[in-house]
């Protein structure tokens with residue numbers, strides 16, 4: 001796995017010695033991680049992918065030559081398996097191990113064999129991910145995010161959506177919702193949250209999911225596994241409670257807060273999988289509970305601060321926030337019908 005990480009909280013918790021969220025397999029292999037500028041991270045990750053593809057395509061040509069020339073049955077079989085699984089992350093790693101073992105056992109000093117073995121670390125299909133916050137993905141780095149999604153290449157984007165620029169103290173971004181207070185929106189943000197997932201879905205060939213781990217762990221894992229397996233671009237937007245939200249219960253209840261957000265309809269979990277055999281769109285969240293939306297908002301200082309400072313404005317903006325959430329759920333529900341009908345048409 002290769003990770004390009006935009007500057008932000010995820011680049012801090014992702015790379016602060018001596019603790020790290022990443023680890024290695026028993027073989028000592030773990031993700032390769034690098035951080036680029038906040039404004040060009042999608043392009044940076046895309047460059048990582050293009051570089052790997054160039055190196056791997058060159059090595060693939062050598063493996064094809066070896067397969068053509070060799071009389072060694074083990075090498076022939078291993079090369080065939082490698083070439084068949086070339087683009088499949090789930091199986092190409094094992095195929096690569098077999099190919100390397102067969103080539104190492106081969107008694108020949110042909111140039112292709114030496115070249116392939118010298119570059120054996122590059123042979124296996126890598127999983128390319130691009131990580132970052134909403135300030136990067138929705139806002140300043142959006143041009144690059146859109147470019148990568150449009151590319152149709154096998155590449156994955158994970159957005160940790162804290163609904164503010166967290167690492168610099170909580171400035172409002174296009175992911176901030178109506179009525180939330182943030183820096184540059186001290187009087188409560190007056191505009192709606194951008195629908196990044198909806199925009200990405202319009203491509204039709206982009207895997208798109210929204211997740212909230214505390215609300216549905218299985219759906220989170222399913223979305224990550226599907227994004228990884230999807231042979232085109234994927235976008236996962238993860239709801240990420242943050243210290244800037246001022247959760248009254250405390251940050252130790254961040255997972256509970258995710259659950260409450262989904263139950264009241266503040267956040268919605270869903271998956272749009274262009275490669276799905278059945279329904280392409282799955283709305284994984286239940287319909288919002290009839291009550292409790294305003295309690296959810298008032299449980300966080302980013303909202304509650306406005307209620308204390310300007311109750312009349314808070315009432316207006318919070319009602320709008322709730323209305324937007326209900327309309328969003330209705331819209332997502334319509335998508336279920338639209339994609340089910342599309343399947344029947346085919």
Ligand SMILES: Cc1ncc(C[n+]2csc(CCOP(=O)(O)OP(=O)(O)O)c2C)c(N)n1
Nearest residue numbers: 007008009038133134135136164165166167
């Ligand atoms: C070009 C540029 N401008 C500003 C900064 C300062 N900066 C570092 S992190 C950050 C905010 C990141 O916010 P977001 O993408 O939402 O990620 P989060 O911290 O919320 O995870 C900013 C503005 C920077 N590193 N580079």
